[in-house]
Amino acid sequence: MQAFRTLTSKVVPLDRVNVDTDQIIPKQFLKRIERTGYGDFLFFDWRKDANFELNQQRYKGGEILVAGKNFGCGSSREHAAWALSDYGFRCVIAPTFADIFHSNAGKNGILLVKLPEEQVQLLLDRAAANEGYTLSVSLEENTIKDDQGFSASFEIDPFRRYCLLEGLDDIGLTLRHAAALDTYEQQHDAAFWVKPRPASATETL
Incomplete structure (x- = not known):
């Protein structure tokens, strides 16, 4: 997982509430067995509208939603x-997030930032009005800034912050203890593994 420290990027505004996971990635695309390739189907139904934000050239390449x-x-x-x-x-900013999505996003390297509704609306308005509008998000300082005087701080769970800063998903966290796990397995085998008793001559007849 890619570590998240500081990100400066174009902003993509999605001025909608209650954006559910079925709109983010519709159910017909859940049959894939890979974890990649889903970006082509992001907001699939909404992207049928030529005016949808992700279809607009001005927002191409934006990493902050x-x-x-x-x-x-x-x-x-x-x-x-x-x-x-x-x-x-790599970053989604909103007033609130659904709990399970919040957990899933963090485990996949996406920083979720909660800001008050009035601040979020300000960012939405600026992104819509100013082509190429950018934000700088620092997880090291827990701040968000633009070049028009906006500045805000945000809170994040310390453990999730640590994982994002270090680029650690659940597997990465486990592998940090690989040496201790190997030692435990070796000691466990030595203590509990009983080698088969060689067969006697009569048992082989």
Whole structure:
């Protein structure tokens, strides 16, 4: 998982509330067995509209998504986080997030930032009004800034912050204890493994 420290990027505004996981990645695409390739189907139904934000050239390449409250509600599918990440989003800013999506996003390297509704609306308005509008998000300082005087701090769970800063998903966290796990397995085998007794001559007849 890619470590997240500081990101300066174009902003993609999604001025909608209650964006659910079925809109983020519709159910017909959940049959894939890979964790990659979902970005092509992100917001699949909405992208049928030529005016949808992701279809507009001015927002191409944006890695920061700003949306309304309750982002990621609906089903618990982790594919929603996979789709956002595969498309290129590394940070989502909203007033609130659904709990399960919040967990899934963090485990897939996406920083979720909660800001008050009035601040989120300001960012949405600026991104819509100013082509190439950018934000700088620092996880090291827990701050968000633009070049128009906006500055805000945000809170994040310390453990999730540590994982994002170090680029550690659940597997990466486990592998940090690989040596201790190997030692335990060796000691366990030595203590409990009973070697088969060689067969006697009569037993082989």
